[in-house]
Amino acid sequence: MDWDGIWRKWVDSSSYSKWMKKDGPDYWAKRARDYNRHAMNSPWVDEWVSRMAVGKDSTVLDVGAGTGRWSVPLAKKAGSVTAVDPSEAMLECLEENARSAGVDNIRVINSPWEDVDPTALGRFDVVIASHSLTMRNIRDALAKMDGCSSGRVYIFTFASRKNWFHEIWPRLHGEQHRGGPRYLIFLGILQSMGIHPNMEITPFTMDKEFHSFDEAFTYSRRFVGLSDDDGKAEVLRGLVEELQDERGRYRVFDRGHRAAIWWQSEA
Numbered sequence: 001m002d003w004d005g006i007w008r009k010w011v012d013s014s015s016y017s018k019w020m021k022k023d024g025p026d027y028w029a030k031r032a033r034d035y036n037r038h039a040m041n042s043p044w045v046d047e048w049v050s051r052m053a054v055g056k057d058s059t060v061l062d063v064g065a066g067t068g069r070w071s072v073p074l075a076k077k078a079g080s081v082t083a084v085d086p087s088e089a090m091l092e093c094l095e096e097n098a099r100s101a102g103v104d105n106i107r108v109i110n111s112p113w114e115d116v117d118p119t120a121l122g123r124f125d126v127v128i129a130s131h132s133l134t135m136r137n138i139r140d141a142l143a144k145m146d147g148c149s150s151g152r153v154y155i156f157t158f159a160s161r162k163n164w165f166h167e168i169w170p171r172l173h174g175e176q177h178r179g180g181p182r183y184l185i186f187l188g189i190l191q192s193m194g195i196h197p198n199m200e201i202t203p204f205t206m207d208k209e210f211h212s213f214d215e216a217f218t219y220s221r222r223f224v225g226l227s228d229d230d231g232k233a234e235v236l237r238g239l240v241e242e243l244q245d246e247r248g249r250y251r252v253f254d255r256g257h258r259a260a261i262w263w264q265s266e267a
């Protein structure tokens with residue numbers, strides 16, 4: 001199977017990649033604060049952090065660390081955490097979160113993973129990448145993660161996801177939302193690299209509740225990738241208005257399955 005070709009096809013056609021291309025480096029800059037508000041404090045992350053063999057002498061590498069959803073709780077247990085991410089805005093949130101949690105053992109590297117020199121990084125007891133592996137050359141990205149590990153490597157991604165934003169997507173963009181089961185491609189590529197990982201699939205619910213129209217509209221506009229001056233904003237406005245319940249709240253569903261993939265590195 002040409003897993004690399006399948007991966008590139010997914011990268012080139014997914015809705016996420018299309019937004020990334022449209023917004024460029026601004027993509028996460030526009031979304032960092034919303035992401036920070038809605039994704040931090042995750043019981044799912046806490047559970048995985050408690051399952052990882054991380055102690056006060058451990059070193060951790062977080063690839064695509066974002067706002068520090070993993071780096072911050074891991075830094076509380078580990079000796080040190082290295083957080084790599086190309087988005088300044090996401091890393092700004094990470095640094096704020098680290099300060100409020102009282103941790104000062106996170107080293108931040110503001111760079112895409114592809115550009116990081118692994119020899120300058122060294123080896124880590126735990127390497128993780130959560131919802132951050134979207135690079136076109138995925139084989140090299142995975143091989144570099146494996147090469148930097150002297151212990152376990154973890155990948156977290158969605159195995160399935162359905163939410164209100166995907167449902168209204170065709171009304172705004174004239175085509176179905178394209179996500180897709182990336183975890184299957186990871187398995188194929190890893191297997192072709194001689195890595196035979198463990199995997200766990202668990203259901204998730206990340207339904208969101210907004211307390212005002214503005215909050216719901218702003219979040220939705222970013223999620224579906226409409227710019228401030230997009231003519232489709234009026235259509236979205238109507239769709240968000242329809243969400244309001246009798247108590248004035250705006251609630252959207254967001255459900256699916258998560259995939260955790262992990263292996264012991266032999267690099």
Ligand SMILES: C[S@@+](CC[C@H](N)C(=O)[O-])C[C@H]1O[C@@H](n2cnc3c(N)ncnc32)[C@H](O)[C@@H]1O
Pocket residue numbers: 028039063064065066067068069070084085086087090111112113114129130131132133134135
């Ligand atoms: C959905 S967020 C996930 C953040 C965090 N890992 C988490 O689970 O909350 C995706 C992150 O991947 C980062 N990212 C995107 N492309 C990347 C790349 N080439 N190398 C490293 N990180 C990347 C983005 O900047 C963003 O912060």
